[in-house]
Amino acid sequence: MNASRFRSGLRANAPELGIATAGGLAAVAASFAAAGDPTAFVGAAVEAVIRDTAPEPVVEFVRSDLRDLAAPTLLATAVVAATALFGLFGLAGVAVDRRTGRLSAGVAVAAVLGGGVSALLGVGVLPAIAAAVPVALVPVTARATDAPATVSKRRRTLLGSVGGLLGLAGASTVLGTQRRGRIDPEPLDEAAETETLLSTADERSLDLAGTTGLVSDSFYEVDYSNFDPTVEQDDWSLRVTGEVEEDVTVDFEGLQAMPTEHRFATLRCVSDPLNGDKMDNALWTGTPLADLVEEAGPQGNCECVRLRAADDYYQVFPLSALRNGFLAYGMNGMELPKGHGHPVRVLIPGHWGEINVKWVTEIEVLDRDAEGYWEKRGWHGTGPVETVAKIESVVERDDGTVRVGGHAYAGTRGVSAVEVSTDGGDTWTEATLSESLPDDDVWRMWAHEFETDGTHEVLARAVEDDGTVQPREESEAYPSGATGWVSRTVGGER
Numbered sequence: 001m002n003a004s005r006f007r008s009g010l011r012a013n014a015p016e017l018g019i020a021t022a023g024g025l026a027a028v029a030a031s032f033a034a035a036g037d038p039t040a041f042v043g044a045a046v047e048a049v050i051r052d053t054a055p056e057p058v059v060e061f062v063r064s065d066l067r068d069l070a071a072p073t074l075l076a077t078a079v080v081a082a083t084a085l086f087g088l089f090g091l092a093g094v095a096v097d098r099r100t101g102r103l104s105a106g107v108a109v110a111a112v113l114g115g116g117v118s119a120l121l122g123v124g125v126l127p128a129i130a131a132a133v134p135v136a137l138v139p140v141t142a143r144a145t146d147a148p149a150t151v152s153k154r155r156r157t158l159l160g161s162v163g164g165l166l167g168l169a170g171a172s173t174v175l176g177t178q179r180r181g182r183i184d185p186e187p188l189d190e191a192a193e194t195e196t197l198l199s200t201a202d203e204r205s206l207d208l209a210g211t212t213g214l215v216s217d218s219f220y221e222v223d224y225s226n227f228d229p230t231v232e233q234d235d236w237s238l239r240v241t242g243e244v245e246e247d248v249t250v251d252f253e254g255l256q257a258m259p260t261e262h263r264f265a266t267l268r269c270v271s272d273p274l275n276g277d278k279m280d281n282a283l284w285t286g287t288p289l290a291d292l293v294e295e296a297g298p299q300g301n302c303e304c305v306r307l308r309a310a311d312d313y314y315q316v317f318p319l320s321a322l323r324n325g326f327l328a329y330g331m332n333g334m335e336l337p338k339g340h341g342h343p344v345r346v347l348i349p350g351h352w353g354e355i356n357v358k359w360v361t362e363i364e365v366l367d368r369d370a371e372g373y374w375e376k377r378g379w380h381g382t383g384p385v386e387t388v389a390k391i392e393s394v395v396e397r398d399d400g401t402v403r404v405g406g407h408a409y410a411g412t413r414g415v416s417a418v419e420v421s422t423d424g425g426d427t428w429t430e431a432t433l434s435e436s437l438p439d440d441d442v443w444r445m446w447a448h449e450f451e452t453d454g455t456h457e458v459l460a461r462a463v464e465d466d467g468t469v470q471p472r473e474e475s476e477a478y479p480s481g482a483t484g485w486v487s488r489t490v491g492g493e494r
């Protein structure tokens with residue numbers, strides 16, 4: 001075989017590129033449809049590779065400039081990359097067919113590349129086979145499109161085959177989305193107790209337009225992946241292992257046999273901007289972690305632990321924080337929703353959200369300190385939260401009065417007061433505060449009314465239980481959480 005023949009064998013023409021692209025997309029979608037757990041298909045696997053190997057300047061750009069767009073951007077990049085990858089495998093099959101003149105050889109190469117690389121990416125057998133089939137169809141379709149004698153017939157065959165592959169991609173996406181089977185949370189057995197607590201929270205909430213009460217209407221979600229793992233309650237277990245006297249494993253039944261408690265607890269993400277919306281509160285049902293940890297007999301030299309989860313997320317933090325921790329399987333009187341860690345998540349009082357590991361599977365007691373997922377990327381989010389008083393509601397009435405308010409949170413240090421200034425920080429008044437809820441890691445609501453006579457620079461700051469006034473110094477969320485007093489300009493020309 002001469003060199004030019006070889007080259008022409010590898011070169012793809014426009015129809016082949018179209019077929020390969022549609023085939024690549026169909027491979028990704030079919031793999032999604034075949035995966036019982038949505039984290040176990042080629043798209044999620046490619047997403048994880050991109051996420052975990054992205055160079056620092058890219059990570060920095062995403063963090064600072066894309067913020068909330070980071071997750072959709074990552075997802076789109078992953079789908080494009082996976083489509084291109086599996087499309088290329090299809091093209092390799094086309095090239096082999098052309099060089100050898102044997103379609104079976106082309107199909108075999110495409111299928112082996114598609115299935116083999118899927119397996120290397122760590123997806124299951126079924127999702128790997130499902131990805132291999134559309135890839136293997138690429139050389140078949142390319143040959144069929146090449147066969148008709150007339151240009152118009154060829155065009156029609158091409159449209160038909162690309163359309164067929166795209167149809168397969170569409171149908172697979174729909175099927176996969178349905179199969180992900182939203183676990184619709186059922187009410188807990190303890191619904192009577194939770195109902196009482198929830199109505200207490202409702203009664204103690206201040207009436208503020210544009211923001212939620214003491215229990216959030218909708219609770220923010222932050223995930224490092226676009227694909228939440230599906231973990232069945234009956235398959236779940238948690239292992240305490242590593243530097244321990246004895247490994248301890250507990251399953252869901254075992255967990256429910258332990259003492260049941262209901263706790264109000266607020267979560268805030270370390271990436272939450274000063275007046276952002278990644279801070280929420282819920283009533284959680286579950287059991288304290290302390291006994292389980294003690295039973296294992298933790299040892300090791302760092303007094304630290306690494307928690308792991310079903311989505312491969314991991315975080316490292318002090319054992320002392322874990323000892324105050326809670327294993328939650330209920331949220332606001334219902335089973336824990338999928339997006340918040342179904343069936344079981346960890347809650348660590350007063351600490352940034354990131355160590356409140358969802359879908360938790362393992363507690364590993366370490367001998368030496370290590371870094372968690374976000375700390376490897378420069379964040380310092382394993383410690384206690386910074387104090388914040390947010391201005392979330394501003395109502396300017398026709399009679400010239402203004403009502404401002406929001407939520408304030410100081411972790412386990414507690415909020416004893418919120419002070420408001422309507423003159424840019426020269427003078428301060430105490431705001432009305434919601435009656436506190438029974439637990440010690442809960443936000444409070446504040447409200448303040450004043451007469452307006454023009455433009456006001458309104459500032460809010462929280463005071464902690466021990467009298468400490470929230471510091472004024474402003475800092476960005478990255479790396480260790482946003483600090484400073486929230487300010488809003490209110491009033492003016494009416």
Ligand SMILES: Nc1nc2c(c(=O)[nH]1)N[C@H]1C(S)=C(S)[C@@H](COP(=O)(O)O)O[C@H]1N2
Binds near residue numbers: 223
């Ligand atoms: N397994 C797992 N746990 C996780 C995360 C994750 O991506 N995977 N995200 C963490 C982060 S950064 C935050 S702020 C909280 C958010 O919890 P929520 O989604 O229930 O609000 O979960 C934490 N636990």
Ligand SMILES: [Mo]
Binds near residue numbers: 270353354
């Ligand atoms: Mo977070």
